[in-house]
Amino acid sequence: MKLGQATIKDIARELNVSSSTVSRALKDYPGISDETKRKVKELADKLNYRPNAVALSLRKSKSFTIGVIIPEVVHFFFSTVISGIEEVAFANNYNVILCQTNERLDREKSSIDTMLSNQIDGLLVSYSKETTDFEHFSKLMDLEFPIVFFDRLPEISNAVNVTVNDFEGAYQAVTHLISQGYKKIVHLAGPKNLAISKKRKEGYIQALLDGGITPDESLIVECAAGTEKESFDVTIVLFDNPENRPDAIFAHHDIVAAGAMMALKSINLRIPEDVGLVGYSNWQFSSMIDPPLSTVSQPGFKIGETAITMLLEMIDKKKDYQKEPVHVVLDTELLIRKSSVRL
Amino acid sequence: MKLGQATIKDIARELNVSSSTVSRALKDYPGISDETKRKVKELADKLNYRPNAVALSLRKSKSFTIGVIIPEVVHFFFSTVISGIEEVAFANNYNVILCQTNERLDREKSSIDTMLSNQIDGLLVSYSKETTDFEHFSKLMDLEFPIVFFDRLPEISNAVNVTVNDFEGAYQAVTHLISQGYKKIVHLAGPKNLAISKKRKEGYIQALLDGGITPDESLIVECAAGTEKESFDVTIVLFDNPENRPDAIFAHHDIVAAGAMMALKSINLRIPEDVGLVGYSNWQFSSMIDPPLSTVSQPGFKIGETAITMLLEMIDKKKDYQKEPVHVVLDTELLIRKSSVRL
Numbered sequence: 001m002k003l004g005q006a007t008i009k010d011i012a013r014e015l016n017v018s019s020s021t022v023s024r025a026l027k028d029y030p031g032i033s034d035e036t037k038r039k040v041k042e043l044a045d046k047l048n049y050r051p052n053a054v055a056l057s058l059r060k061s062k063s064f065t066i067g068v069i070i071p072e073v074v075h076f077f078f079s080t081v082i083s084g085i086e087e088v089a090f091a092n093n094y095n096v097i098l099c100q101t102n103e104r105l106d107r108e109k110s111s112i113d114t115m116l117s118n119q120i121d122g123l124l125v126s127y128s129k130e131t132t133d134f135e136h137f138s139k140l141m142d143l144e145f146p147i148v149f150f151d152r153l154p155e156i157s158n159a160v161n162v163t164v165n166d167f168e169g170a171y172q173a174v175t176h177l178i179s180q181g182y183k184k185i186v187h188l189a190g191p192k193n194l195a196i197s198k199k200r201k202e203g204y205i206q207a208l209l210d211g212g213i214t215p216d217e218s219l220i221v222e223c224a225a226g227t228e229k230e231s232f233d234v235t236i237v238l239f240d241n242p243e244n245r246p247d248a249i250f251a252h253h254d255i256v257a258a259g260a261m262m263a264l265k266s267i268n269l270r271i272p273e274d275v276g277l278v279g280y281s282n283w284q285f286s287s288m289i290d291p292p293l294s295t296v297s298q299p300g301f302k303i304g305e306t307a308i309t310m311l312l313e314m315i316d317k318k319k320d321y322q323k324e325p326v327h328v329v330l331d332t333e334l335l336i337r338k339s340s341v342r343l
Numbered sequence: 344m345k346l347g348q349a350t351i352k353d354i355a356r357e358l359n360v361s362s363s364t365v366s367r368a369l370k371d372y373p374g375i376s377d378e379t380k381r382k383v384k385e386l387a388d389k390l391n392y393r394p395n396a397v398a399l400s401l402r403k404s405k406s407f408t409i410g411v412i413i414p415e416v417v418h419f420f421f422s423t424v425i426s427g428i429e430e431v432a433f434a435n436n437y438n439v440i441l442c443q444t445n446e447r448l449d450r451e452k453s454s455i456d457t458m459l460s461n462q463i464d465g466l467l468v469s470y471s472k473e474t475t476d477f478e479h480f481s482k483l484m485d486l487e488f489p490i491v492f493f494d495r496l497p498e499i500s501n502a503v504n505v506t507v508n509d510f511e512g513a514y515q516a517v518t519h520l521i522s523q524g525y526k527k528i529v530h531l532a533g534p535k536n537l538a539i540s541k542k543r544k545e546g547y548i549q550a551l552l553d554g555g556i557t558p559d560e561s562l563i564v565e566c567a568a569g570t571e572k573e574s575f576d577v578t579i580v581l582f583d584n585p586e587n588r589p590d591a592i593f594a595h596h597d598i599v600a601a602g603a604m605m606a607l608k609s610i611n612l613r614i615p616e617d618v619g620l621v622g623y624s625n626w627q628f629s630s631m632i633d634p635p636l637s638t639v640s641q642p643g644f645k646i647g648e649t650a651i652t653m654l655l656e657m658i659d660k661k662k663d664y665q666k667e668p669v670h671v672v673l674d675t676e677l678l679i680r681k682s683s684v685r686l
Contacts, residue, residue: 029407029436064372065457073441074422074627082416082443090450093372095457098416098441100425107433114408114438118461228631258631284417285628288571288601 011043067115068098068124076283077300084304085124092312105130112136122146122311127154129191146314150307153195160321162307162328166196169296169332170203173278174250176334178211180343182248182276186238188231190252191224200252219246228259235263247275254279254286254295277339291338299330354386410458411441411467419626420643427647428467435655448473455479465489465654470497472534489657493650496538503664505650505671509539512639512675513546516593516621519677521554523686525591525619529581531574533595534567543595562589571602578606590618597622597629597638620682634681642673
């Protein structure tokens with residue numbers, strides 16, 4: 001144990017209050033005065049108190065429970081990852097509890113606290129779009145708490161990661177569009193702070209270069225919110241003017257592609273004849289819309305299976321991946337449907 | 344405390360094994376011999392040991408954590424309920440942990456055990472399709488553990504429930520189809536053991552009767568799995584023969600409606616000209632498919648808000664709903680889109 005020597009009891013003794021008051025003050029729960037909260041927090045800082053360290057040191061035995069932290073359960077990709085996780089977990093007599101962050105850092109942090117105080121044996125994490133500092137994770141890893149990250153790659157040198165090859169997925173999608181004769185290809189990109197967005201953009205640019213097309217920054221538009229509404233509006237602006245109009249879109253996920261599709265239809269552009277369209281993630285609805293959407297399928301179930309298998313090995317001390325960090329990269333698959341085929 | 348006098352320690356003492364062995368034997372974990380498991384379980388039965396009772400009696404203070412048990416996180420309706428729950432929970436400094444059952448009773452039971460051993464303050468439940476005996480819930484309610492059920496109505500006399508008016512939702516959908524001149528209306532129904540399925544079917548039948556149409560049992564087909572594939576196949580069988588063909592479909596949810604839509608297109612029937620179509624639940628994709636799907640929208644967010652607000656009142660002992668059980672029924676809204684409008 002390298003950190004967190006001070007305990008809640010130490011703080012309580014020093015301030016002459018109960019341990020429960022300290023615990024609640026640290027968590028900003030109601031019913032504790034601001035004055036007490038201030039005193040507790042100041043002393044906690046001074047004593048280098050680490051709530052997670054204490055929670056960990058309290059771990060007496062295995063709980064056979066795995067915590068999973070994800071941005072949004074409704075995202076089809078994450079739901080397939082969860083299925084893969086649960087399949088392996090249940091087969092090994094583990095239970096799975098989920099917390100969603102709604103892409104918010106404060107909820108990510110409170111979810112971790114909740115799960116740790118619930119004595120989970122390990123954590124599988126896809127962090128929020130807001131997360132740019134990873135100390136709340138690396139602190140736990142320093143204490144040898146088992147964590148595996150999936151889909152989103154943290155900036156932690158000894159992290160254990162399972163991701164997909166987003167560069168290659170994007171490269172294949174855009175190469176396919178070029179092979180269908182599309183030349184002026186828009187990229188509706190993801191949020192800049194996510195590695196997956198960067199990789200997809202790099203794949204898009206490399207495919208253009210290899211296809212003899214000079215990338216044009218004005219055709220790369222960030223759709224960070226990822227809603228249909230946002231990409232609808234962006235697409236109208238890009239395509240409304242018949243002069244020098246783009247002829248294809250590679251979208252960073254299928255909801256963004258669907259918004260673009262509605263926008264193109266609303267200004268009477270035909271898909272795939274006038275504009276080719278490829279999405280990403282193969283959402284459940286993508287084969288049901290008209291025309292069916294070409295998309296890059298990620299092996300969600302396999303990501304989940306792989307991540308939890310590695311986590312269980314870490315929990316059972318069979319492997320110490322954090323000492324010899326591993327980054328598993330799984331392949332995507334391009335699903336070609338009607339929205340991008342015009343030859 | 345009416346139940347569960349025996350503790351794990353009592354069993355351990357009697358059998359001269361450790362408490363941890365008893366705990367693990369009761370949970371069927373690996374590493375314990377079958378002989379020990381048998382002995383422990385026999386004695387536990389004899390002593391009327393209740394794991395949940397013990398977990399509950401160990402509750403010393405509030406954890407500010409709420410457990411939510413749902414069939415499937417990917418179901419769009421449930422994801423909106425979760426958003427409503429989380430909104431109120433976070434505003435009151437509670438955290439939320441989720442378990443999904445994948446519609447399986449064994450996972451429902453193990454999820455409850457996991458959550459109780461994690462010291463949750465209360466439970467929000469939408470039970471699995473497999474659940475027909477509710478003792479694992481009523482046992483907890485007898486111990487005055489706060490539970491609110493949503494969407495799916497359990498057969499427990501003093502349960503606290505939040506549901507939507509499924510009868511009225513279905514009634515409005517079918518009345519709308521009749522008003523558009525459709526006469527031979529198929530119902531692709533949900534699983535028989537769910538009250539929501541029964542209510543939707545009853546609403547369908549009453550709307551036909553009130554519209555002067557005699558219900559025809561051969562037009563009511565159960566799509567229990569709820570997949571596109573299933574409803575595609577069912578629809579082909581119902582519509583393939585041009586003799587005496589139906590002219591409309593009311594589906595018990597939007598995925599089922601989407602499968603039917605694909606089937607109708609595949610045999611060159613036009614929607615809404617030849618066949619009218621209404622779904623249920625207003626999935627995210629429903630406005631994006633072609634033609635956009637008319638559907639019955641359930642107030643998922645409001646269901647979540649209402650259920651957790653009642654649960655927090657029970658936790659804080661402000662209300663004792665289980666003594667004066669309450670059943671909140673929220674209204675649905677019919678969203679009329681192109682798939683059902685031909686006049």
